[in-house]
Amino acid sequence: xxxxxxxxxxxxxxxxxxxxxxxxxxxxxxxxxxxxxxxxxxxxxxxxxxxxxxxxxxxxxxxxxxxxxxxxxxxxxxxxxxxxxxxxxxxxxxxxxxxxxxxxxxxxxxxxxxxxxxxxxxxxxxxxxxxxxxxxxxxxxxxxxxxxxxxxxxxxxxxxxxxxxxxxxxxxxxxxxxxxxxxxxxxxxxxxxxxxxxxxxxxxxxxxxxxxxxxxxxxxxxxxxxxxxxxxxxxxxxxxxxxxxxxxxxxxxxxxxxxxxxxxxxxxxxxxxxxxxxxxxxxxxxxxxxxxxxxxxxxxxxxxxxxx
Amino acid sequence: xxxxxxxxxxxxxxxxxxxxxxxxxxxxxxxxxxxxxxxxxxxxxxxxxxxxxxxxxxxxxxxxxxxxxxxxxxxxxxxxxxxxxxxxxxxxxxxxxxxxxxxxxxxxxxxxxxxxxxxxxxxxxxxxxxxxxxxxxxxxxxxxxxxxxxxxxxxxxxxxxxxxxxxxxxxxxxxxxxxxxxxxxxxxxxxxxxxxxxxxxxxxxxxxxxxxxxxxxxxxxxxxxxxxxxxxxxxxxxxxxxxxxxxxx
Numbered sequence: 010x011x012x013x014x015x016x017x018x019x020x021x022x023x024x025x026x027x028x029x030x031x032x033x034x035x036x037x038x039x040x041x042x043x044x045x046x047x048x049x050x051x052x053x054x055x056x057x058x059x060x061x062x063x064x065x066x067x068x069x070x071x072x073x074x075x076x077x078x079x080x081x082x083x084x085x086x087x088x089x090x091x092x093x094x095x096x097x098x099x100x101x102x103x104x105x106x107x108x109x110x111x112x113x114x115x116x117x118x119x120x121x122x123x124x125x126x127x128x129x130x131x132x133x134x135x136x137x138x139x140x141x142x143x144x145x146x147x148x149x150x151x152x153x154x155x156x157x158x159x160x161x162x163x164x165x166x167x168x169x170x171x172x173x174x175x176x177x178x179x180x181x182x183x184x185x186x187x188x189x190x191x192x193x194x195x196x197x198x199x200x201x202x203x204x205x206x207x208x209x210x211x212x213x214x215x216x217x218x219x220x221x222x223x224x225x226x227x228x229x230x231x232x233x234x235x236x237x238x239x240x241x242x243x244x245x246x247x248x249x250x251x252x253x254x255x256x257x258x259x260x261x262x263x264x265x266x267x268x269x270x271x272x273x274x275x276x277x278x279x280x281x282x283x284x285x286x287x288x289x290x291x292x293x294x295x296x297x298x299x300x301x302x303x304x305x306x307x308x309x310x311x312x313x314x315x316x317x
Numbered sequence: 318x319x320x321x322x323x324x325x326x327x328x329x330x331x332x333x334x335x336x337x338x339x340x341x342x343x344x345x346x347x348x349x350x351x352x353x354x355x356x357x358x359x360x361x362x363x364x365x366x367x368x369x370x371x372x373x374x375x376x377x378x379x380x381x382x383x384x385x386x387x388x389x390x391x392x393x394x395x396x397x398x399x400x401x402x403x404x405x406x407x408x409x410x411x412x413x414x415x416x417x418x419x420x421x422x423x424x425x426x427x428x429x430x431x432x433x434x435x436x437x438x439x440x441x442x443x444x445x446x447x448x449x450x451x452x453x454x455x456x457x458x459x460x461x462x463x464x465x466x467x468x469x470x471x472x473x474x475x476x477x478x479x480x481x482x483x484x485x486x487x488x489x490x491x492x493x494x495x496x497x498x499x500x501x502x503x504x505x506x507x508x509x510x511x512x513x514x515x516x517x518x519x520x521x522x523x524x525x526x527x528x529x530x531x532x533x534x535x536x537x538x539x540x541x542x543x544x545x546x547x548x549x550x551x552x553x554x555x556x557x558x559x560x561x562x563x564x565x566x
Contacts, residue, residue, distance in 0.1 A: 062409060063565050082411035090409055098325075098403040105328045112321035113410035141332065157406070 013038040013073060013165055013195035014059055020067035021054055021219075028054045029219040032068070036212075038164070039192040043206040044199045045307065046216030052199045053093060053169055055216070059197060060090035060167040072165060086114065089158030093169040093199075095150045097142040103153045104138040107160050114161035121160055128156050131186045133179065147174040152183065166190070168198040172205060184209050203303040215307065227303055237262065237274045239305070240281050243295035244269045244288070251291060255284055269294075274301075318412055322420035326428060344384065345436035348377050349443050352502055364506055367533050370444045375456065375528045376501030377440060378433060379521070382460050383467050383495055385432040387488060389425040390468060394475035395484055398563070408564050414557040418472060422553075426464040433460050452532050459528040459542070466520055466545045469552035476559045500525050520545035 014036040021029040029051045036042050044052050057063040059070060061077050061084055070077040077084045097106045104125065111121040129135045132152045142150055151174050158166060171187070172180040180202075187196055188209060200206055206213065207227055215223035215230070223230050231237075247269040255271060256264035260283055262274040275281065281298065330337050353370050363372040397403040407417060437456065440446070448456075470491065478484045496502055499521040505513045516522055527541025 060409065061566070062405070085409060085411040088409075092401075092405065094401060096402050096405045098329075098397065100332055101325070101328055102332075105325070109321055109325045109328075110406055110410065112324065113318065113407065113412060115318075 011038045012036065012071075013040075014197065015071040015074075016059075016068065017071070018068040019058065019065045019070060021051070021058060021063070022066050023054070027219055029058070029065075032219070032221060034214065034221060034224065036195060036197065038073075038195055040211040041187065041191055041196045041209060042198070042212045042214060043210040044197065044214045044216060045203070045206060045303065047307075050216040051219040052216055056090070056167050056169050056197065056199060057092075059165075060088050061085055062090060062092070086161065087163050088165045088167060089161065089163040091151075091154045091158045091166075091168045091171060093173065095142070095147060095154065097150060097153065097157075099143040100141065102139050102141050103134065103145065103150070103156075106142065107153065107157045110157050111160040116161055124160055124162065125156065128159050131182075131189075132156055133182060148176070148179060151175065152179070155183070163194070165195045166197070168196065170200055171198055172200065172202060180205065203307075207303050213303070223306075227306075230306060231301060237276060237301050237305075238278060238280075239272070239274055239299045239301060240284070241270055241272045241295075241297040242281075242284070242288070242293055244271065245292040245294055247271060247291065251288060255287060258284065258287060260284075318416050319420055319423055322424045323427065326424035330428065341432050341435040342439065344432065345377070345381055345439035346443070348381060348436075349440060352377060352380075353444065356502060360503075364504055365533065371446060372529070372533070373502055374440055374444060374446055375459075375532060376525060378436060378456060378460065379463055379499075379501050379525055380496065381436040382429050382433050382464055383492070385429040386425055386464060386468050386471060389428055390421070390471040390475055391484070391488075393421050393425070394472055394560075395478070395481075398475070399479060399481075404564075408560075408566060414561045414566075415553065418553060418556050418560060421472070422465065422468045425468050426461070429464055429468075430460070448532050455528065455531045455537075459524055462542055462545055462549070463521065463524050465549045466524070466552075469549050469556060472556045473552060473559065476556060476563055494519075495521055498522070520548050 012035040016032050016034055019029060019032045020027070032055070044055060046052050054063065058065050059072075059077075061081065064078060072084045072087050075084050075087070097103070098109075101109070107125060108118075108121055111124075116124075125138065126135070129138060132155060134149065134152055134156055137145055137149045137153070142153075145153070151171075155168070155171060158168075166187075172183050175183060184205060187198075190196065191211075210227065212224070212226055213230060214221050247266065252264075252266055252271065255261060256273075260275055260280045262276075264271070264273040266272070271284075273284070275284075278298070285293070353373060356373065357369045360369045362368055394404065408414075412420075437453070446452075471488075474484065474487050474491070478487065498516045499505075499519050500516070501521075505516045505522060507513075508516060517526070523541045523544050527538045530536045530538050530541070
């Protein structure tokens with residue numbers, strides 16, 4: 010696959026503090042890439058630099074093969090950026106804000122009008138176009154920013170919390186819309202909503218202290234790092250001796266109990282049957298099995314302890 | 318790439334049309350009342366024996382032009398910048414920083430120019446000025462140069478400061494300096510010689526001196542136009558570089 014975004018040893022310092030350090034990776038054209046990490050991991054700064062809003066102190070960023078600093082104007086036409094906070098001019102209407110930016114990119118009025126209608130409808134914005142930003146809710150304004158980022162039809166979209174301020178229905182609508190752009194546009198986004206990331210991504214980059222510590226699809230990350238399942242078995246009665254015996258089984262990871270509920274992790278589902286066999290003399294009343302998700306992956310990564 | 322900025326300014330004006338029109342009419346009347354009506358009893362004639370209300374008229378137009386520039390530049394390059402609005406997305410467009418600064422300057426000058434035109438009509442009706450068409454045209458020429466200069470100074474101050482308290486103090490100091498140190502309402506010759514000579518080298522002093530020379534002595538002094546223009550051009554590039562550094566782009 011052809012690279013859409015390429016970072017080569019990119020570093021960023023802010024007030025003497027390293028925000029990003031020696032970051033190198035490439036992103037394929039048309040893919041959807043999620044960037045996750047704890048607060049201050051450098052996620053938003055990474056998006057700012059890829060979009061051209063901030064210059065890196067070290068290294069180079071290439072968008073469709075063009076150096077983002079030396080070919081700045083060309084690169085800017087290739088990127089649409091949605092920052093985390095609402096940055097519209099509050100005294101203009103949503104449509105005036107979008108048209109102004111479109112005009113700066115030299116887009117013909119008829120083309121802009123067509124895009125505003127098309128994307129505005131998809132994002133549920135048609136009724137709000139002629140309202141001043143100061144009179145709009147944050148949710149509508151945030152969707153308006155997505156519309157603004159698309160008005161010059163860039164092949165790369167850089168989105169910082171695209172579903173911030175949205176209700177569940179609108180979040181779904183935004184993701185459905187972005188899903189439709191898959192293959193046509195490269196989409197990089199930061200989100201704190203792990204459920205959304207699990208649903209919509211080709212690849213996840215996990216950042217910690219300005220470095221990429223994990224990179225791949227969720228399944229691959231879980232496979233390579235944990236591949237664990239969480240099991241919960243509730244017994245009618247769980248004697249201490251049986252609990253100790255079960256906890257000592259070498260396939261059982263991080264065991265714990267809450268009353269008669271035995272919770273543990275295992276690498277494969279087969280572990281459950283081994284535990285059930287070992288506890289065959291007890292009566293089971295409930296069973297719960299969960300494949301670990303992104304949140305569990307990050308929890309274990311960021312605690313730096315993993316599953317014990 | 319200036320048209321989008323003009324269109325944006327038209328939208329902004331249109332969205333607060335009544336306030337703008339009221340302000341355009343009220344401000345020159347206010348300046349006439351607070352400056353002209355009081356001062357003409359204190360200073361009856363200038364040193365060159367020109368009636369004070371005639372002599373001060375160009376100064377009032379200069380003052381009007383500067384006052385109307387302040388809120389526009391303040392909003393575009395200070396308020397919206399420190400609150401991470403508008404300027405952020407404008408800076409993402411494929412435009413040079415000089416282009417962005419020129420866009421803001423020209424649109425601020427256009428709006429200020431509208432205020433000045435209304436002001437000229439109001440001043441002329443309140444105090445009949447004995448200047449011909451060429452006088453009015455020369456006022457426009459000098460106002461354009463003054464606006465370029467003042468807008469650049471305001472852009473510089475807007476980019477220099479991050480706190481509104483400091484900004485307000487700087488702007489108030491600038492206004493006081495303009496009113497008293499540039500000879501807009503009081504002649505520089507009233508100051509001690511050394512101070513007066515120092516003030517006379519201010520570009521704004523040069524402009525008002527040049528305009529008064531044309532209006533009241535029919536002498537065109539091109540240095541009074543070129544000197545402030547050169548400083549403005551220099552400031553324009555300084556501001557563009559300053560904006561680039563402020564945005565870290």
